Amino acid sequence: MVAIEELLHRRSDLSTFVVHFTRDGGGASGRDNLEAILHSQTIEARTVYGMAKRLAETNPDVADSQRTVCFTETPLEHAWMMCQDIDNRQIRFNGYGLAFTRTFTRKQGANPVWYLDISPGHDWLTTPVNKLVQQAVTDATPPGAPGPATDDLLASPILRLTPFMEQMGTPSGVRKEFWWEREWRHVGHFGFTPQDIVVVFAPEDDHNDLLRTIESWGEYFRVPAIVDARWGLERMIAALARVRDKGPFPT
Numbered sequence: 001m002v003a004i005e006e007l008l009h010r011r012s013d014l015s016t017f018v019v020h021f022t023r024d025g026g027g028a029s030g031r032d033n034l035e036a037i038l039h040s041q042t043i044e045a046r047t048v049y050g051m052a053k054r055l056a057e058t059n060p061d062v063a064d065s066q067r068t069v070c071f072t073e074t075p076l077e078h079a080w081m082m083c084q085d086i087d088n089r090q091i092r093f094n095g096y097g098l099a100f101t102r103t104f105t106r107k108q109g110a111n112p113v114w115y116l117d118i119s120p121g122h123d124w125l126t127t128p129v130n131k132l133v134q135q136a137v138t139d140a141t142p143p144g145a146p147g148p149a150t151d152d153l154l155a156s157p158i159l160r161l162t163p164f165m166e167q168m169g170t171p172s173g174v175r176k177e178f179w180w181e182r183e184w185r186h187v188g189h190f191g192f193t194p195q196d197i198v199v200v201f202a203p204e205d206d207h208n209d210l211l212r213t214i215e216s217w218g219e220y221f222r223v224p225a226i227v228d229a230r231w232g233l234e235r236m237i238a239a240l241a242r243v244r245d246k247g248p249f250p251t
Contacts, residue, residue, distance in 0.1 A: 017198055018071035018105050018184050019079050021097035021229075030096040031206065037098070038200070039217060043069045043190040050185075051116075051129050052162035055137065061150045066163050069190040071105060073112070073182035077233035079201065082181075095229055097201040102184075104196050110186040111164050119169035129165060132158040163187050194222040199240065204228040 009016075020043060022033040037043050045067040048056045056063035072082055076099065083093045116125040136156035140148035153159070164185055168178070202210050207226045214223050227236045238246040 012075070015073050015075045015182075016101055016103075017076060017099045018073050018102055018110070019076075019082065019097055019099045019201070020069065020071050021082055021093040021095075021201065023093050030094045031202070031210070034096040034098070034200070034202070035210075035213060038194075038214065038221075041192055041194070043192075045069045045186070045188050045190070049166065050163040051126070051165040051167070052133055052159055055133060059148075059150075059153070061154060062159065065154055065159060065187070068163050068185040068187050069110075071100075071110060071184040071186070073102065073184055075233075076199065076227070076236055077231075079229040080231075083229050095201060095203045097229070098224075099198040099201070100192065100196055101198060104192075105184060105186065105190075108186060108190060108192075110184045110190075113164055113166050113183040113185055115166050115168045117169045118167045126167060129158070129162070133162065194224065197224045199236070200224045200226045201229045202226055204231075 022030045022037065024030050025033070028036070047068070047070075048063050048066045049068050049070070050066055052062060052066050056066045074082065079097075079099070082097075083095050085092065116129070118126055136153060136158050137148050140152035140156065142149060166178075166183070200210075207228075211223065211226060214221060225240045225242065227239045231239075235246060
């Protein structure tokens with residue numbers, strides 16, 4: 001009898017890892033944001049996602065409960081796809097990021113996103129969720145009160161689920177199809193130690209400078225392997241093994 005763990009390690013279509021790429025924003029570059037994450041050992045949950053997003057727009061406390069950190073489940077050799085300019089994609093990544101094992105992120109409370117189809121004629125899944133959100137507001141609103149009691153609203157079970165629910169489809173002719181990213185989310189800030197990092201991603205021509213920056217933080221920070229998301233798997237393996245001559249040609 002073979003253990004399922006032994007079989008899954010041979011499934012090339014599944015990944016042991018999740019990746020998180022940074023982007024330019026807040027007056028900082030993608031590299032600046034990566035350095036801030038590494039130095040603080042925290043990925044901050046800054047953005048509201050999920051099916052309570054509209055409610056969060058009018059209620060700051062709800063918004064705080066729906067802010068998440070996003071990851072993509074992907075084999076390392078396919079991480080390059082996340083850094084491509086993709087049509088209709090509003091978010092642009094420039095190659096800076098880091099990877100963790102799914103096992104670690106699950107222990108921290110991350111969970112795969114549940115995608116619900118919103119193509120015309122497929123509202124049978126999103127409609128019940130929206131009704132549950134509205135019912136939570138109704139139940140938390142005392143008679144005669146102008147709005148819901150915050151504590152009662154935040155205690156609603158549906159608001160624990162909504163950060164992990166996202167929509168996919170083509171409503172009103174606007175395509176929203178990112179289910180292929182196999183997204184995972186973590187509600188609230190995501191903490192880690194240097195030992196939890198599998199690899200750090202950065203463009204190859206920036207590796208030496210980034211490495212010097214990380215080393216300047218002191219011995220407390222284990223310097224992780226740095227790879228380029230555009231590399232193939234064997235080049236990444238060579239970097240992870242820290243071999244001196246990575247090839248393919250002598251330099």
